[in-house]
Amino acid sequence: xxxxxxxxxxxxxxxxxxxxxxxxxxxxxxxxxxxxxxxxxxxxxxxxxxxxxxxxxxxxxxxxxxxxxxxxxxxxxxxxxxxxxxxxxxxxxxxxxxxxxxxxxxxxxxxxxxxxxxxxxxxxxxxxxxxxxxxxxxxxxxxxxxxxxxxxxxxxxxxxxxxxxxxxxxxxxxxxxxxxxxxxxxxxxxxxxxxxxxxxxxxxxxxxxxxxxxxxxxxxxxxxxxxxxxxxxxxxxxxxxxxxxxxxxxxxxxxxxxxxxxxxxxxxxxxxxxxxxxxxxxxxxxxxxxxxxxxxxxxxxxxxxxxxxxxxxxxxxxxxxxxxxxxxxxxxxxxxxxxxxxxxxxxxxxxxxxxxxxxxxxxxxxxxxxxxxxxxxxxxxxxxxxxxxxxxx
Numbered sequence: 001x002x003x004x005x006x007x008x009x010x011x012x013x014x015x016x017x018x019x020x021x022x023x024x025x026x027x028x029x030x031x032x033x034x035x036x037x038x039x040x041x042x043x044x045x046x047x048x049x050x051x052x053x054x055x056x057x058x059x060x061x062x063x064x065x066x067x068x069x070x071x072x073x074x075x076x077x078x079x080x081x082x083x084x085x086x087x088x089x090x091x092x093x094x095x096x097x098x099x100x101x102x103x104x105x106x107x108x109x110x111x112x113x114x115x116x117x118x119x120x121x122x123x124x125x126x127x128x129x130x131x132x133x134x135x136x137x138x139x140x141x142x143x144x145x146x147x148x149x150x151x152x153x154x155x156x157x158x159x160x161x162x163x164x165x166x167x168x169x170x171x172x173x174x175x176x177x178x179x180x181x182x183x184x185x186x187x188x189x190x191x192x193x194x195x196x197x198x199x200x201x202x203x204x205x206x207x208x209x210x211x212x213x214x215x216x217x218x219x220x221x222x223x224x225x226x227x228x229x230x231x232x233x234x235x236x237x238x239x240x241x242x243x244x245x246x247x248x249x250x251x252x253x254x255x256x257x258x259x260x261x262x263x264x265x266x267x268x269x270x271x272x273x274x275x276x277x278x279x280x281x282x283x284x285x286x287x288x289x290x291x292x293x294x295x296x297x298x299x300x301x302x303x304x305x306x307x308x309x310x311x312x313x314x315x316x317x318x319x320x321x322x323x324x325x326x327x328x329x330x331x332x333x334x335x336x337x338x339x340x341x342x343x344x345x346x347x348x349x350x351x352x353x354x355x356x357x358x359x360x361x362x363x364x365x366x367x368x369x370x371x372x373x374x375x376x377x378x379x380x381x382x383x384x385x386x387x388x389x390x391x392x393x
Contacts, residue, residue: 006329007375011208011368012157012185012308013333018210018369020259021252025212028248035245036236045247052254056217059257060187060202062194066220068240069250073184073205074106075230076218079241080180080201081111081151082227091228094178095146098137100129100153100163101351107151107182108347112230121150125353127161127299129168138175148175153182154197155190158348158364159299160308162190169198178225184208188260189267189305194221201227206253209260210369215249263369270367271306277365277376278309281383285313288387292316296358298349307368312354312361316390321363328382333364 008016028048033041035049049069057064070076085092097113101120110118119137122130129152141148150172155162165181172179181199186192188209194202199221206215218240220226226240233242260267282295293314312318318334325332334346349359365379 012366024255025248025252079230084228093146094149099151148177151180154186160305161299211253211256
């Protein structure tokens with residue numbers, strides 16, 4: 001990261017705040033005004049929110065009226081995953097939620113669906129959704145009781161594997177289902193256009209693209225199809241989401257969106273850096289002389305986010321590696337981390353059929369706009385020192 005002696009390679013967990021986003025948020029904090037007030041200050045805040053709505057809509061190519069600002073992607077997910085759907089003035093019922101086994105916990109928990117009505121869909125060893133399994137589940141769905149809802153993430157936060165969401169959308173809609181896509185990790189790292197991903201409801205997060213924490217979005221593909229509100233109260237967000245808007249975070253989100261509209265190529269080029277790092281990891285590991293196994297790079301056979309690499313080496317424990325790399329000034333993550341910050345087994349890798357040993361050693365590198373080759377070289381130096389000290393138990 002610029003201005004730091006540390007190397008930050010954990011963008012998928014949270015991206016550093018962009019300068020433009022910080023400045024936009026500070027400008028709002030310097031003023032007063034509730035976006036729902038009718039006086040001058042309130043109108044200025046409302047103008048900021050609506051301008052941000054237009055900017056974000058431009059980034060994902062959707063009607064601005066279909067963008068609902070939330071406090072986070074988790075809130076957006078809980079909003080979207082509703083058994084009650086409004087469509088053309090009617091209330092429809094979704095009786096079951098089918099979600100891929102590698103979803104973020106906020107989706108796996110089922111939102112407002114009960115546990116017994118939240119059904120996991122298996123994935124293949126590659127990390128792709130098992131569409132045959134999904135089809136079987138949809139074939140067996142009781143359509144007389146209500147329609148199915150299906151939730152699939154666009155790109156996995158741990159492995160970077162990109163799902164063929166257009167194909168999945170076609171399948172879901174053949175069964176008259178509602179399709180929800182968690183597009184959090186895709187935004188800013190690949191083109192994400194609502195019409196192309198085929199989702200009825202899409203979920204986004206601001207802080208993953210360099211905006212302040214505290215802002216997310218739920219996007220509707222059509223203004224006539226939307227989930228029952230999660231937060232009730234006032235008429236904010238066109239009565240979709242009650243509560244005073246976080247104008248400063250929304251302004252920062254807008255600035256970050258503008259930055260990404262102009263700089264997307266800076267992110268997608270990282271596949272060259274990622275592939276080089278993976279080759280170096282393999283070379284260093286096998287040359288260490290400690291009898292370590294060949295590194296396993298999860299999802300490598302599939303289309304992945306250009307900035308993401310998840311790997312494991314037999315004989316290297318993730319918890320030990322995280323500490324060693326952190327002491328060397330390099331920030332990475334394990335395959336998954338719980339709210340306590342402790343390393344735990346990844347449900348994503350488990351669903352992909354990874355072995356216990358592979359899961360215990362899983363590490364994830366994720367790059368971003370501040371990442372340079374020098375950062376990769378610093379990581380590789382730390383990795384070389386780490387594996388040179390490892391002795392198989």
